[in-house]
Amino acid sequence: MSDIRISGIDKSYGQTQVLRQVSLSIEAGEFVAVLGPSGCGKTTLLRCLAGFEKLNGGRIEIGGGTVSAPGRHLAPEHRGIGVVFQNYALWPHMSVAQNVAYGLKIAGIPRTERNSRVSRVLDLVELGPLAHRRPADLSGGQRQRVALARCLAMESRVVLLDEPLANLDYTCAARWKRSSPPSTPARAPPCSTSPTTSPRRWPSPIAWR
């Protein structure tokens, strides 16, 4: 059985139909990349999966449970999905460590466990020494790594990465891929997007298909 089953979904913004009868099944533990030119709907697909958009038609099931369907829309915070947004969406007034810890605090993770997870994921993305910096004082790739760390710290059952490696060099991206499995639960099926129009057209090192 698929862990994620997207069946014939439609999504429009006003008169513009962005997703038309999109279907995709992702098995537990799979790394899948969604490719397509700019504006084709990759981010929209991830937003529908994460629950930030309501569908106009079709169904999304995760782990056998329906999260989006006609008359049903489970709120994002109840889907168990971690998201790294295309623009990172970091809190500008918080340090790197506070950005990573914030979601854990809201989720009620005790301080000791919280601190241990923050330090583990910051080591993973090699940002330990910059834990006290604000996002404004980081490079684009470093900001992206904060967003990745924040997402991984939540240990969600599904991880969605919207162009997660766009600002990372190939070596850094490949290293992250190699080291990411231990930090994500075995059942987690990460799903990412990449534009085929990008000048960086090397195959995504994080995707299996």
Ligand SMILES: Nc1ncnc2c1ncn2[C@@H]1O[C@H](COP(=O)(O)OP(=O)(O)OP(=O)(O)O)[C@@H](O)[C@H]1O
């Ligand atoms: N809130 C919105 N209201 C109206 N149109 C929108 C909205 N969000 C996205 N769109 C439109 O939907 C289409 C798909 O956008 P989307 O962001 O999903 O593309 P994308 O494939 O992620 O592109 P990129 O590779 O540039 O990130 C685009 O034409 C975009 O202008």
Ligand SMILES: [Mg+2]
């Ligand atoms: Mg996009």
